[in-house]
Amino acid sequence: MIAILKYNAGNTRSVYNAVSRLGYEVSISDDPFVLQSAEKVIFPGVGEAGSAMAYLKARELDLVIRELKQPVLGICLGMQLLCAYSEESNTEGIGIFDSQVQRFPGGYLVPHMGWNNCASLKGSLFEGLDLNADFYFVHSYYAHINADTVAAADYIVPFSAALQKDNFYAVQFHPEKSAQTGNLLLQNFLTL
Amino acid sequence: MLKKRIIPCLDINNGRTVKGVNFENIKDAGDPVALAKRYTEEGADELVFLDITATNERRKTLTEWVSLVAARINIPFTVGGGIDSLLTAQEVIDAGADKLSINTSALARPALVQELAGHFGTQCVTVAIDTNYVDGKWKVFSHGGKKATNLEALEWAKIAADLGAGELLLTSMQGDGTRSGFSLDLTARIAAAVNIPVIASGGAGCPADFEQVFTQTAATGALAASVFHFGAIAIPELKQYLKSKNIAIR
Numbered sequence: 525m526i527a528i529l530k531y532n533a534g535n536t537r538s539v540y541n542a543v544s545r546l547g548y549e550v551s552i553s554d555d556p557f558v559l560q561s562a563e564k565v566i567f568p569g570v571g572e573a574g575s576a577m578a579y580l581k582a583r584e585l586d587l588v589i590r591e592l593k594q595p596v597l598g599i600c601l602g603m604q605l606l607c608a609y610s611e612e613s614n615t616e617g618i619g620i621f622d623s624q625v626q627r628f629p630g631g632y633l634v635p636h637m638g639w640n641n642c643a644s645l646k647g648s649l650f651e652g653l654d655l656n657a658d659f660y661f662v663h664s665y666y667a668h669i670n671a672d673t674v675a676a677a678d679y680i681v682p683f684s685a686a687l688q689k690d691n692f693y694a695v696q697f698h699p700e701k702s703a704q705t706g707n708l709l710l711q712n713f714l715t716l
Numbered sequence: 717m718l719k720k721r722i723i724p725c726l727d728i729n730n731g732r733t734v735k736g737v738n739f740e741n742i743k744d745a746g747d748p749v750a751l752a753k754r755y756t757e758e759g760a761d762e763l764v765f766l767d768i769t770a771t772n773e774r775r776k777t778l779t780e781w782v783s784l785v786a787a788r789i790n791i792p793f794t795v796g797g798g799i800d801s802l803l804t805a806q807e808v809i810d811a812g813a814d815k816l817s818i819n820t821s822a823l824a825r826p827a828l829v830q831e832l833a834g835h836f837g838t839q840c841v842t843v844a845i846d847t848n849y850v851d852g853k854w855k856v857f858s859h860g861g862k863k864a865t866n867l868e869a870l871e872w873a874k875i876a877a878d879l880g881a882g883e884l885l886l887t888s889m890q891g892d893g894t895r896s897g898f899s900l901d902l903t904a905r906i907a908a909a910v911n912i913p914v915i916a917s918g919g920a921g922c923p924a925d926f927e928q929v930f931t932q933t934a935a936t937g938a939l940a941a942s943v944f945h946f947g948a949i950a951i952p953e954l955k956q957y958l959k960s961k962n963i964a965i966r
Contacts, residue, residue, distance in 0.1 A: 535814065537811070570840065632911065633911055633912060634912070635838065635882055638718050638761065638937070639721070640717065661718075662792070662839045663839065702791075703756065703791050
């Protein structure tokens with residue numbers, strides 16, 4: 525069973541639809557036991573970092589996420605909350621990835637909205653994907669590039685499009701909204 | 717590199733796709749879910765659905781077909797039509813929409829833009845602006861293009877961006893459904909005046925129109941309806957054409 529974390533900033537429905545379409549049994553839950561016993565956990569997110577993190581902390585879900593041993597995939601805000609710190613509402617994250625999240629600089633079009641390709645793709649998430657494949661991004665904050673970066677994208681500045689460390693995987697783009705390319709990436713995660 | 721977006725727009729009336737000319741003479745254009753699926757497979761980058769149903773039943777049918785679309789397609793889609801509160805917005809988001817498009821309700825109560833952006837994030841809020849050239853000015857219209865307001869498009873675009881819109885959907889009403897080309901001057905002026913993405917709409921007739929809007933304005937997306945619904949332009953050929961003109965296209 526695949527668990528999708530239920531919280532106040534999820535686009536859980538889209539992720540649920542995408543994973544179900546691939547033929548998996550999915551549960552949307554905030555029950556620690558369900559999350560701990562799932563084969564894989566997806567941590568989605570569309571929304572604002574401060575209120576999302578406050579919600580998770582109030583339910584101690586941040587601690588549950590940090591201790592998960594199965595493959596975990598953070599998406600968009602989910603990825604940013606797995607980082608150490610976000611400039612958005614001055615938010616301390618879960619801290620799996622030692623990366624800072626900050627707002628794109630002023631004077632440019634923000635949000636970064638649309639399809640963009642990635643560079644330096646590595647690791648199992650990207651196996652079998654076209655190196656120039658485009659993914660759908662929509663975000664105003666970005667994670668810095670660091671040792672855990674497994675894909676970089678370029679919009680105004682280079683940033684982490686994907687991070688990976690131990691059993692934690694994270695993507696800034698939305699695989700559930702990235703047509704066939706996104707399906708392949710989700711499939712890669714689900715068959716880890 | 718960030719790609720320019722090609723966005724088919726589906727006007728929905730009582731659960732069917734429809735299309736008019738200059739916002740009038742509405743014709744049936746098919747089942748929205750089947751059409752959405754076809755456009756997704758053909759390479760559309762996003763979809764926009766605008767519910768123009770005028771009945772009290774609208775909210776129920778709106779969430780019904782939004783759920784159906786969300787279950788079938790895996791590209792982002794925006795939904796507009798009758799979203800006038802956090803509550804209706806939440807219903808549409810829960811049904812699976814990625815972005816909300818607001819128009820008349822934002823003109824009636826600009827604070828709605830702020831409320832939706834605060835709750836769902838700016839990236840979720842598209843302010844749609846319908847505008848027509850009247851007495852030497854681009855005037856903003858509400859109620860599906862039926863009522864003139866006192867606002868000018870440029871002025872309203874800046875206000876909407878300041879209030880927290882994540883994107884503008886700019887429709888030139890005189891171009892709508894006429895296939896006479898996008899209103900380039902208008903689009904260029906507005907896209908240059910705001911720091912959020914602008915989608916150009918109204919008037920797409922041939923692939924060169926898309927090329928012009930992407931080379932002569934800072935619009936990052938171009939929206940069209942009738943040319944796609946009635947087969948005048950096929951999305952794969954359009955994208956091939958734009959790539960051959962060195963425009964960044966997926």
